[in-house]
Amino acid sequence: MDRRNTNRGAALGSYDEAEHWFVRLLEPNCPANERSAFEHWRTADPANAAAYREIELLWKQSEDAVKDPAVMAAAARALRPEPAERFRRHWLFPAFAAGFALLVAAVVLPRWLATPAASEGVAYATTTGQAQTVTLSDGSSILLDTDTQLTVRYDAHVRRVDLMHGQAQFSVHGNHAWPFVVHAGSGTVTAVGTRFQVRLDEHATEVALLQGKLAIAAASPDGARQEAALVAGQGLAYDDGGHITPVHPVDVPQAQAWTQGKLFVHDWRLADLLAEMNRYSNTKLQIGDASLQDIRVSGVFNTHDQQTMLMMLQQGWPIHTKRISATQIELLRNQ
Incomplete structure (x- = not known):
């Protein structure tokens, strides 16, 4: 089986399920057990969470579009089912019609207008310890770090990358009429022609700009929006709540060290060093x-x-190691 086609199918499946859950949760009488089931679905797979965030962002952007009769008419045409399909989707039409109208404009219409290539995208992923460079059709390139997953979707209006997890460095071919947008966590990173890094961890996204300029936007769950801009040598982070940290200087050689298979460590906690090294190996240090x-x-x-690294730690600090299993090594203090 073609792995890429499998990934595409999985991504589309997550998007369809996200639409289902979004519509269901709009109902005022949605029971607590279904909300609990939704949370279980969302946390079960990073692709599910990413798809649901996309639905939420489209919803937030729809408030103006829904007021346009032409937009709503087009959406209605896109949604109009065949007789059998109308019966199968009967559950979609309870008494939350106003909310559902917004969903039509926010979710279904953009997918109806998109080209098949833009909606499917191409998925790329690396395993633990692996790195991969991807050259895109416009001359841009992406370097994926260890254990990283992303999807590239190009259409006539935007070059879009969805970073599901991990870290990547983007070298973007400039085109002011065709922005390059990375969606990661609760926000977006928009470039025209530049080189930058984005790292998505469990609860935060870090952005480091190596060359050019960037625009960053992050949204909170209640729709509040923060924005920031970076110039070369600057960085920031934003969390799941859409809060953007103050801009700070970036040590460019240190930021690029991972692209050369190195870590430049200055006054790190040992626990943080081990956590970072663990990203690159199936043998975990604790x-x-x-x-x-x-x-x-x-x-x-x-x-x-x-x-x-373990030899250096044992030579420089009162540390010795103990292998617990084939995939676990423990660090202990010398007595």
Whole structure:
């Protein structure tokens, strides 16, 4: 089976399920057990969460469009089912018609107007310890770090990338009429021609600009929106609540170290160093003595050379290691 086609099908399935849940949760009498089932579905797969965030963003953008009779007429034409389909979707039409009208404009109409290539996209993913460079049709390129997943969707209006998890560096070919937009977490990163990095962790997204300019927008669950701009050598982060941190300087060589398979570490907590190294290996390092958590470490480490890092730690700090299993190593304090 073609893995890319499988990924495409999975992405479309997540989007369809997200539409279903969004409509269902609009109903004022939606029971608590269904809301609980929705939360279970959303957290079960990063693609589900990403699809639902996209529906929410489209919903927020629809408030003006829904007032346009031409837009609503087009949406109605796009939704008009065949007789059998009308019966199958009968559940979609209870007494929340006003809310559903917004959903038509926000969700279905954009998909109806999109080209098949834009709606499906092309998925790329790396496994633990793997890196991959992707060259796109416009001359832009993406370098995917370890354990990273994203989807690229190009159409006539926008070059869109959805980062599901992980970290990537984007080198964007400039075109002012064709913006390049990365969707990650609760926000978007928009470039014209530039080089930048985006990292999506469990609860936050970090952006580092290496060259050019960027515009960042983040939305909170209640629709509040924050915006910021970066110039070369600057960075910021935003969380799941849509809050953007103050802009801060970026150490460009340190930011690019992972693209060369290295970590430039300056006064890091040992726990943070191990967490970062664990991203690149199936053998996980863990601290077995709480007194080691806040040891401060500096140095240059190879992301794919766990053993040398452990030797350096044992030579420079009162640490020894103990292998617990084939995939676990524990760090302990010397007695």
